[in-house]
Amino acid sequence: MTEQLELASAIDAVVRATPGVDNIYRSGSLISNLVGAGAAALGVRGADEPLVSVVADDDGVRMEASVGVDSAVGAPATLAAVRNAITALLDERGLHATAITLTVVYVHSREAS
Structure with a gap:
């Protein structure tokens, strides 16, 4: 489980570092996200996971x-760059992806002021 958590942390960092990624959001339904937020608040799950x-x-x-x-x-x-970054990370570790599911949940428009 520790190896999987470390891999998830590495993928999280690679996704965040990809140009065009504004933020990452927890995947899943509203209910599962509420349960996860509650678990973090209770200390059952780390807020930095x-x-x-x-x-x-x-x-x-x-x-x-x-x-x-x-x-x-x-x-x-952005999604193509994220997919390429994840694939490169997995290749470096001798792993391969059987599925990479990326969902855009927010598009941030920066307007000139």
Whole structure:
């Protein structure tokens, strides 16, 4: 489990560092996010845990992330860059992705003032 948490943290960092990613949000339904927030508030789950979901097994790695993107970069370009960054990280570790699910949940428009 520690290895999976470390991998999730590394993927979380790579996603956050990708140009065009404005933020990462916890994947899942409103109910599961409320339960997760409650668990963090009670100290059952750390507030600093990665927000990406990662499952590693003998077949490979399945991961899911919900991101906010900067409209100046654009969602398609940002998602392609995120996918490439995740794939590169997994390749460096001798792993391969069986599924990378990326969801845009927010598009931030920075207007000139």
